[in-house]
Amino acid sequence: MVVLGIESTAHTASVGLVNDDATILAVASDMYRPVQGGIHPREAANHHVRVFPGLVERALRDAGVRAREIEAVAFAQGPGLGPCLRAGATVARTLSLLWDRPLVPVNHCVAHLEIARALSGLDDPLLLYTSGGNTQVIAYGGGRYRVLGETLDIGVGNFLDKLWIELGGTFPGGPALEAEAKQGAELLPLPYSVHGMDVAFSGILTAALAHRAKGAKRPDLAYSVETTSYAMLTEITERALAHRRKEAVVLGGGVACNERLRTMVREMAEGRGAAMYAPDRSVCVDNGAMIAWTGHLARGSGLAVPIEASGIQPRQRTDRVGAPWRKDPAPAQGS
Ligand code: ATP
Ligand code: FE2
Numbered sequence: 553m554v555v556l557g558i559e560s561t562a563h564t565a566s567v568g569l570v571n572d573d574a575t576i577l578a579v580a581s582d583m584y585r586p587v588q589g590g591i592h593p594r595e596a597a598n599h600h601v602r603v604f605p606g607l608v609e610r611a612l613r614d615a616g617v618r619a620r621e622i623e624a625v626a627f628a629q630g631p632g633l634g635p636c637l638r639a640g641a642t643v644a645r646t647l648s649l650l651w652d653r654p655l656v657p658v659n660h661c662v663a664h665l666e667i668a669r670a671l672s673g674l675d676d677p678l679l680l681y682t683s684g685g686n687t688q689v690i691a692y693g694g695g696r697y698r699v700l701g702e703t704l705d706i707g708v709g710n711f712l713d714k715l716w717i718e719l720g721g722t723f724p725g726g727p728a729l730e731a732e733a734k735q736g737a738e739l740l741p742l743p744y745s746v747h748g749m750d751v752a753f754s755g756i757l758t759a760a761l762a763h764r765a766k767g768a769k770r771p772d773l774a775y776s777v778e779t780t781s782y783a784m785l786t787e788i789t790e791r792a793l794a795h796r797r798k799e800a801v802v803l804g805g806g807v808a809c810n811e812r813l814r815t816m817v818r819e820m821a822e823g824r825g826a827a828m829y830a831p832d833r834s835v836c837v838d839n840g841a842m843i844a845w846t847g848h849l850a851r852g853s854g855l856a857v858p859i860e861a862s863g864i865q866p867r868q869r870t871d872r873v874g875a876p877w878r879k880d881p882a883p884a885q886g887s
Contacts, residue, residue: 560640561632626847701749736775
């Protein structure tokens with residue numbers, strides 16, 4: 553079954569095609585880049601409306617797939633920016649009607665995780681999901697994904713983007729800060745904010761800007777911010793691994809592109825005898841293939857919605873949607 557997926561939750565409009573074994577047949581993406589500041593939702597949505605027809609054509613051409621071979625159309629229903637989600641949902645509804653194929657809504661966060669899980673070959677890993685809007689440690693249990701820990705304020709990616717813009721850069725900040733951090737040498741003191749399995753970033757942002765006002769160098773700031781925030785993420789991941797007795801961790805979301813975060817989590821996991829997997833960077837960032845693959849799983853469980861029930865859900869949470877394609881693992885010995 554070939555499934556087409558539409559991603560449009562925030563900055564990236566993307567169309568992906570996958571087949572039965574999660575082989576990515578094609579991905580065609582176009583990212584909205586604000587001239588200055590953060591994402592303007594309506595401008596981003598206008599961008600998506602403009603590029604989607606070309607992206608659908610390109611994805612089909614690159615995959616060498618004809619429209620009649622597509623068996624389902626999946627789209628990201630939420631969470632995300634309302635105008636952006638609406639643009640993608642409209643494209644998905646149109647294709648579903650045009651081709652007379654089932655329409656399958658997908659949760660964007662679950663999609664980041666499912667594509668990473670499929671590519672890792674790991675059956676039941678713990679998931680560290682770090683992206684622009686989200687920062688969550690997740691494990692499957694009882695029919696859905698459960699959030700064990702998360703950010704108490706902003707997502708780690710939004711935090712990095714905000715900091716970089718305040719330092720005079722442009723969106724996205726994560727990759728630029730990563731390059732800058734490589735030149736850093738001095739570790740500046742920043743608030744280390746871990747609360748059980750939760751984290752918070754806004755205190756680090758304030759403290760980093762205060763360092764800057766006192767003349768701290770940008771590379772040192774970038775290095776210190778990465779060290780502190782990724783250590784926090786590594787700590788909550790380790791706590792969750794220990795409590796859930798998991799033997800593997802998988803990374804997903806745009807911040808999982810970061811080499812230091814990957815290395816820190818890998819070293820922690822290997823130190824405990826656990827496996828760690830992070831997908832290729834092109835799969836970590838928003839892409840249509842992850843929506844297509846999760847749509848494939850959902851469709852395989854019989855999920856589809858009529859047009860009138862396909863409304864977007866900008867605040868849809870990871871733990872409010874079912875994952876009926878997952879099976880409950882046998883309980884661990886002694887638990
Ligand atoms: P969400 O999944 O919460 O909706 P998102 O849609 O904003 O997030 P993603 O593409 O998953 O988007 O992630 C984008 C984020 O990843 C941005 O905040 C960006 O700065 C960050 N990012 C990308 N590459 C890197 C990197 N190398 N290091 C750190 N952060 C990065
Ligand atoms: Fe994302």
